Amino acid sequence: MNATTQASQASVSEANRARILQHLYHNGISSRAQIAKALGLTPAAITKITARLIDAGAICETGDLDGIKNRRSIGLKLDTSLFHVIGVKFARSLIEIGLFDLAGRRVCLEDLPPVSEDSIPATLDEIRDRVNRLIAADDAVVAVGVAVPGPYLRDEGRTAVVSSMAGWRTVNFTDEFAGAFPVPVFIEQDARAGALAHYLFDPAGTCEHLAYYLIGEGVGLGVIDDGRLVNGAQGAATEIGHVSIDVEGVPCDCGNVGCLERYCSAVAIHDELRRTGVVGDVDGLTHAQACQRLFDAAADGDEAACALVHRVGRYAGYGCVTILNAFNPRRIVIGDIVARAGAPLLDAIREVVAERAIDDIARATDITLSPLPTDAAVTGAAAVAITQFLEHPSVFFGDV
Amino acid sequence: MNATTQASQASVSEANRARILQHLYHNGISSRAQIAKALGLTPAAITKITARLIDAGAICETGDLDGIKNRRSIGLKLDTSLFHVIGVKFARSLIEIGLFDLAGRRVCLEDLPPVSEDSIPATLDEIRDRVNRLIAADDAVVAVGVAVPGPYLRDEGRTAVVSSMAGWRTVNFTDEFAGAFPVPVFIEQDARAGALAHYLFDPAGTCEHLAYYLIGEGVGLGVIDDGRLVNGAQGAATEIGHVSIDVEGVPCDCGNVGCLERYCSAVAIHDELRRTGVVGDVDGLTHAQACQRLFDAAADGDEAACALVHRVGRYAGYGCVTILNAFNPRRIVIGDIVARAGAPLLDAIREVVAERAIDDIARATDITLSPLPTDAAVTGAAAVAITQFLEHPSVFFGDV
Structure with missing residues (x-):
């Protein structure tokens, strides 16, 4: 081939x-x-x-x-403490910057203030400044990894569509970052970055058939099949968030109908909380804060909160069944904001998989919550840089 | 990696x-x-x-x-006429055996009588006999390729589930065929075999990001991403026929609900023709014959037939949008029984893709009907054997 x-x-x-x-x-x-x-x-x-x-x-x-x-x-x-990388993670409104060594150990982490449509240019300046300051202060930094929401068109350097925040669509990440730092920068779709992070750092060991199922502000997926990322022709494969689960369902910004992320993303949950008032007023909160309030209420036994977490988990489960049928991974790791709901979410997902997936395949697949700390998102961005470091040494050490 | x-x-x-x-x-x-x-x-x-x-x-x-x-x-x-392979294609009720050279040129082709649940053992004997007779008559045969309906569990040698014909589920293809011939035999899921056939033989040239979308008695998919088949941990990836397009939809034998193949396979079309009588009595026909009668009626301008072909095409189009979002191929080739509906089907598929796929991705994707002759199905089985011949020469020539 x-x-x-x-x-x-x-x-x-x-x-x-x-x-x-x-x-x-x-x-x-x-x-x-x-x-x-x-x-x-x-x-x-x-x-x-x-x-x-x-x-x-x-x-x-x-x-x-x-x-x-x-x-x-x-x-x-290979002394993994000798080389550092910087990871920058974009979500729709959240941006994190972290400094890591090659083993994925965190040296420091910064959150930027939430981004709105009109603060995008200022935010890009702020990111360049902060990253350059980190590089100036640390000779060990060899590369920067950037994780952006999908569908990310890798050759063009931009995101094709970002539900709930169209402003990012006009940003060309390659143009914004390619020459911005004294070290190379690598950009990847966020869930694929998360898959690389689990491939490199998961304490359960390296899995050659691994899916990382990101349920955050968007819903994304990164798949490693037989040790290699599934990329697609434009780097836009594994866009599970825009796979329809109901062809007569809710319309999505992407043009499709019934997109999975319309039912179980943090944005969808926040909308539902606004609509139903299940945990009181959530208007001033970020999507992550609103979700956390729901998960806390469910943990306290609030019935309506428990029911909503279960419903969200069922929808996430439908997505999981699609992942099994489309990619047949050995391990599915679930992470990001919505994964913080913990066991009740995972139970609902497993319930749906037990009901609906092909038995022989379901039995052979582990479905777990991410064992990486809650800053796994930004760890993924670092993993993008580390993967490039390990695959293309001449970029870092010349044609030795 | x-x-x-x-x-x-x-x-x-x-x-x-x-x-x-x-x-x-x-x-x-x-x-x-x-x-x-x-x-x-x-x-x-x-x-x-x-x-x-x-x-x-x-x-x-x-x-x-x-x-x-x-x-x-x-x-x-490499003289492609010097080496021959035999392809055996299983569908639910159709079995074809063909003899090909390495360039995919057909030497001969045989259809077996339609298979029913209780004729499976006799059919397996018949296949072994016919293949052995072909090998005995032709010294150039180097391998046998077998294409079977998915989800095929490659390590176990059996199909996990076959909608509409559970009998095949008990057949272990490896046990039935592994030692049956004097040449090596290779077994692969049918749509993946079809992807290999188009990778090797498509007159439009080799495409490194190729999806073969099989719409026949079942609905299947084979994906080549960056020149490699997407296999999954058990060889059961790309099972598009069991990806749900409606989580509240029609139950399927596989355990899932709203599976794509319940809406646009030849079996689903045959059921619909029985139910509605659109083209008269179709009870004694094979699925392929019933579909052909529909396509002929549509070509003659029958309104109800045209409407049904359009509806089937819309459903096939929903599957196409999922393929774009999940695998982002450069080219999607549609083949098998239902593809014989021709332009009206393709138009309906493209209509749905234009409405629902992400613009940037839809614009970069060619969607076509298979340019291979109507026996493309069995060509895929041959392609499985040819791919092995080209990838593992020591199996055929020793450790030269």
């Missing part, structure tokens, strides 16, 4: 460098012999490539590996 | 052999120098690998390439 892809000698070298970096990232300290064996490369090739990576400062030698005393037992290490 | 995949030296050699075969398959006669340049391999490596492939009879040398007269201008060729 991929008949038209033409590899060059240089890209073969780059691929081998990347594989060595990734091996050290995922497996920790390893000897040259261990790497050679795992990657099917000759010892001579490993010696040559690792020597250059050491010269470039990408990796370093450690002392002898435990219990082994000979030349080949010297360990090689 | 794919951190846990461990390549060995042997698999690197196999990958290079496969890349050379694929290059010759897609680009025709090429010199060693052209292949070396295209694949980023050294001339020495090309010389070594091609010598072995020539010895094994996989490829051959041709005379000097046009206009070039030196040692490096000798052409290499």
